[in-house]
Amino acid sequence: MEASHFIDYYELLQISPNAEQETITRVYRILAARFHPDNPHTGDAEKFQLLNNAYQVLGDPKRRAEYDAELAIMRMQPIGVFGLKEFAVGIDGEANRRMGILCLLYNRRRTDPDKPGVSVLELEQTMTFPREHLLFTLWYLKEKDLVRQDGSSDFVITAAGVDWVEEHLPKNRLLYHLLKAAESGQTWSEVPPDLEGNRREDRTA
Incomplete structure (x- = not known):
């Protein structure tokens, strides 16, 4: 795939x-x-087909094991939207990195409540930023009580962080793209077409 x-x-x-x-x-x-x-109220043929595809794979132990191996590789790949200049330049870039981290933690908490933590290494790989560029961002989010660190030092979103994401979702197009991609189950390797012209030059492949 x-x-x-x-x-x-x-x-x-x-x-x-x-x-x-x-x-x-x-x-x-x-x-x-x-x-x-x-x-008649919530029917969606496309969504229904995706669900069937998911169950055909996850419902078969052999196919699920093969899929899990592929998923582990895919999850270590960068998410394309973090290659945009909006995440790299000045104060606006810093604010967008905060938003991006909250989005990643929000989705992890929602889909894997038993293991909601994300390590700094995983953030580095997903966002294509070195940890030195994320430390101030993470410090700020912790001071605002939007995230915390669990027993293994992974970062976890708090209830206040969840409220922040949901409050800002309707008016922030970058946040909207991040969360809608996660909601549909799409793992990104490409930037959405309407944001394609804003790639940052230092993004790693």
Whole structure:
């Protein structure tokens, strides 16, 4: 599966990658009923097909193991939107990096509540910024009680951080793109077309 079309089925189902088979089946059935094309209120044929694809893979132990190996590789790849100049330049870049970290932590907390922490190394790899460029950002978020560190020193979003993300989502296009990609289960390797002209030059491949 090409990187730009890779679907994170766990995010699509909004379950932990460590979910038991019973959980996968139960969540799939609930969502399938909600998005079935025959449902007059919430039917969505495209979403229903994605859910079926997810269950065909995650419901088969062998296919799930193969998928998990591929997913582990994909999750270490940078998210394309962080290659935009909006994340790199001046005070605006700093503010957008805060937003980006909160978005990543928000999605991790929502999809993997048992393991909601994200390490500095993972943030480096996902955002393509060295940790030295993230330390001030993380300090600020901690001081504002938007994030905290867990027992293993990974960063976790707080309830205040969740409120911040949801309050700012409607009026921030970068935040909107980040969260909508996660919501649909899309793992990005490319920048959305409407933001393509704003890549930063120092982005690593």
